[in-house]
Amino acid sequence: MTRILLAEDQSLVMQGLKMMIETDDDLRVTGEASDGEIAIKLCEEQWFDVAILDIRMPKIDGLEVAKIIRERWPEMKVLMLTTFNDDEYALEALRIGAHGYMLKDADAEWLIKSIKSCLAGGLQIQGEVAAKVVPRLLHKQKRETSGLNDLLTPREIDILRRIGEGKSNKEIAQDLALSVGTVKNHISGLLDKLELRDRTQLAIYAIRNQIV
Template identity: 65%
Template sequence: MVSILLAEDQVLVRQGLKMMIETDPELQVKGEADNGKEVITLCEKNHFDLVILDIRMPEMTGLEAMRVIRKRWPALKILILTTFNDEAYALEALKNGANGYMLKDANAEELIRSIRSCLQGGLSIEDQVAAKVFPTLIQNNRTTEIDDTLTKRELDILVGVGQGLSNKEIADQLFLSIGTVKNHISVILDKLALRDRTQLAIYAIRHDIV
């Protein structure tokens, strides 16, 4: 059974979300919070697999709570669920470690699919939000220090992965063979202690590499 903490300051909305989530028999809302401070208190007392956070809540916002969670419980999955299709909010959430960003107009199937994606290590972003966020991420210059263990060639390949290019597209762009690109990606995964290409793309986005 997947244990979920649901944070939403509007009681009726929270009850509706809980009913939607629990249409999946493997998902159970075992904690409810009105604000970010309650989220932290509940995390201190209980184990949760995933926390669903609204952005605007009294006393402590969802984004503020998320930053605390990332420091204290880094393995806890976080899904932002909000009414705000706002580029700034979405960028801040993703860069601070959100595993997903969904809008409240999603139906039960979409919400459960996003929860499942977060739990499996994916990055679930509402299509409308992704349309605003990804062009900005791709256009941004790198602002963080790049891992010193990566070579220039490995960094170039990481940029391609972060931009969503296939191995063939990266190979064509860098004048390499597909096999060479695959080998480089395997080495990069080992160096960064990441599991797969999806995690590599998320790494690139969150570290402003693309």
């Protein structure tokens, strides 16, 4: 069973999201928080596999809660949720290390898919948000392609490209006819070579350097 923390300050929205999530038998909302302080306290008291955080909450906002979770409980996955289709929020969420960014008007199928994708190591950004965020990432300063080829092996670039596409380790392994363990080893090597913290930063790096 996947244990989920749901942090949302509007009670009706909270219950609606909970009902959608729990239409999947493997997913359970085991913690509910109406503000950021409660969300952090719940994380201190029990373990969650995924934290779904509203961007705008009382006391401590969702971005700050996400930052605290990524620092204190790095194995916990974080999905950001908002009504605001704002690329600045999405960019900041990705900088912090969130594993996905969704709008509150997402349907149950997309919500469940996003949760399962991030658990499998993917990066989920809802289409409307991605349409704004990706072009901005592409226009950021990037390394020269020749330098990247000197730094990474062709296999590492293949894997990095698929991470940028949001694929899980299992999907990458299937694409490249590798074992999941080999893919994990390559990802560890990529993190070391590129001096990045986690898979989300690898995905952003791949997009920023036009590897995808």
